[in-house]
Amino acid sequence: MATTLQPGVESSQKRRNLVEMNWDPITRIVGSLGIFTKIDFDNKQVAECYSTSSIFRGYSVFMKGKDPRDAHFITSRICGICGDNHATCAVYAQNMAFGIKTPPLGEWIINLGEAAEYMFDHNIFQDNLVGVDFCEQMVKETNPGVWEKAQKAAAPHAAQHGYRTIADIMKALNPFTGEFYRETLQVSRYTREMFCLMEGRHVHPSTLYPGGVGTVPTIQLFTDYLVRLMKYVEFMKKVVPLHDDLFDFFYQALPGYEKVGQRRILLGCWGSFNNPDVCDYTYGKMGDWGRAMYVTPGVIVDGKLVTNDLIDINLGIRILLGSSYYVDWEESGETFVRTDPIGNPVDKRHPWNQTTTPKPQKREFGKRYSWVMSPRWYDKRTGDYLALDTGGGAIARLWATALSGLVDIGYIKATGHSVIINLPKTAMMPETSFEWKIPKWSNAIERDRARTYFQAYAAAAALHFMDRALKELYAGNTKTWSEFKVPENAIGCGFHEAVRGVLSHHVVIRDGKIANYHPYPPTPWNANPRDVYGTPGPYEDAVQNTPIFEENGPEKFKGIDIMRAVRSFDPCLPCGVHMYLGNGKVLETRHSPMFGLQQP
């Protein structure tokens, strides 16, 4: 890891001028995030990075004692862009705890709603928030040399997307005035209409319940969704090649750009889109119905699939402290769940056994500096607490699905090394296939590229869900909700993919009330601070290894490469990063054997 002492490496022997540069808040993300760095401008490298979150709300505290049926209404409010992912995940956990199953049509409606959420959310984030980092205005301000090249670079897929040069694409991405920026804003609206058709309202759904949905399944409902979906399918035929052109150009224009935001391949995906033919929400069969999901779960270490079994995934989750403002529960906290429903021991640091006790205090980098805890995945083969990241969701989902090679629905086929997405003919474009191939790196550009491909994946999956839903409807199977009784004592867990990555909800019910509830969204996995073993969180780690390609010196430094690295993870803390421009403080000149080493 980057903080390891490695004497003998040449770069570490140099005297280094480290300049403190901070961005608090980071904008164009959801939530409050601060990134604090020390930068070595002489060697064009980030030497050290701390990630901090400036908000505490306390869901796990105030949900105690509440009615378990309220969990999905409450937890939706955790997130203002993917709240529905929380509501859905909570419903999965409720279903397990209540011992019920959603009727098939209800499950297809949820899948169609969640697919619309991916289509909307990746779209607005990619092209209205991240896209600005690649727009004309930004590139001119940070890398005039790149702008020069972009004007001369013909776009290889101009015939598909209509932009002649890379510079034309960059112009189209300018905020509000850019043509493509405004188009994607419009697309973000009709995709949200699709979402509202299935789940009532965006972003906190009104029609989700434990046991299914209250959405009334009519012919009109599905027609209204389908016509919008086909518009989106046509849009994706343009957008995938557009982003391929833009991202490939960065590798060519800035050799070495693959190192921006690069970290060891440590990816987690908890799976998405349940298959009602297989999914019965029982814990014991979770491995099987997890593998039947239309996005396959998986833990990937150094490019290899370690497991795609949700029971293994569940039992490996550990919540560590180290740099967060909380009291440790290892000794003092109650053990709610000693074994899982099939007898496996459950660790004290597992979410089922976590006790959240906030302890607000001064922020001290190197000691306690964030409200985010440090989730890790315990690799029982090696005894390592792995700092898995989600890469902003899409890259981990495609990677895990590709490696498992299980999804095969015509519109989508996982091959073991790639994912093929087949889109039907649309008004103005012929049938089109895209193939996402497992990339060489887990870095900023590949995280961003995967996002675009996953937008197409979600649309293709929705076409399948539409076929299945209509089949139920035509057969007269219109039931969308199952009745249930809340048990006195039960436990449950839900696994899902929030748009930006892994999502789990763990609930313990006692005397008919919530005794413990711990949601783990993607951002704690990505944005966490150094854990008790000194392992930095993924943002810290990815930024710490980032070389600086920006042409500006410390006076006008925008930190664009750092921003691209951080935003590639699709941060969602409800946070922001502030940047101190021009007044960067020179910290020290010294031998620094520990900073800025490339990761092995």
Add this chain to the structure above:
Amino acid sequence: MPETSQRSGVPHRPPAVSDVHIVWITAGLGCDGDSVSVTAAEQPSLEDVLLGAIPGLPKVHLHNPVLAYEVGDDFMKYFYEAEQGRLDPFVLVVEGSIPNEEIKREGYWAAMGTDPKTGQPITTCEWIDRLAPKALAVVAAGTCATYGGIHAMAGNPTGCMGLADYLGWGWKSKAGLPIVNVPGCPVQPDNFMETVLYLVYQAAGIAPIIPLDDQLRPTWLFGKTVHEGCDRGSYYEQADFADEYGSSKCLVKMGCWGPVVNCNVTKRGWMRGIGGCPNVGGICIGCTMPGFPDKFMPFMDEPPGANLSAGIVGMYGMAIRALRAITNTTVNKEPKWRHTGSNLTTGYRPQTY
């Protein structure tokens, strides 16, 4: 009288101010869902307002962290300028509930930016203290900022509250305006943008003072109940109640609070008339209300008053339903003179054929 543009005959009256800034704090205890919601608005859309697609508007500059081009200090610059009175006039938008920072010894619940002197985060409360006195108008976006919302539920550790609880319900801006509350969890997209548009029109000297009710909500948006706008209200009238989710009937027995909640979502839908709550099968959980969430929990139980009122409407409703069924059967049949054959039975007596 409006002036006329020199180039054409289009009536043109210059706004009272040339520029208005919107300074938006999302660093309350929230989820940024109101900012995200606003990007869905189309009546008007953000770009309609920012690009001047609406007549009579001054130039509007938006400083919102979810959408800003700038990052870090470049972004915070506007907040410091507003504090120093150099960004005038500006509308302050607050999103998220306001934590009570006084209940603990040190640290912070919610913060934005870092104090250059101490290196510690600047709390959201401090930003409100700095900016509210300088603002032309202060708007609370969403139920967290208006009344506390989800994060202020019983058992919460942060002691959080709505903006009016924090600044005082009688608080007035330097222009004499009370806080403007636009509740909703999240805020309905068009409701919020329309309120902003109104305030910018007011700043431009075009619209009169914004009409607010005693909970500081725009009256034209929150003057009616969910039930009064609900297309399932007629099921209630006929005492025809859903007994499961997924039914298209009235949801009061399934936990819907629509009859007593101030909100226009059933009239306006969520986006372009699509979606909503009880109109599309989602029980109303009262998310626009000062009493949200505690007074509506557990959400899926029948509201205590609904049993009585639905019982009272029962006899009348069932009678009405039966009578309407008879009439409905009648009007589903065509009149008897529409037939083939050589006899005309419409009542017309032909003289010429």
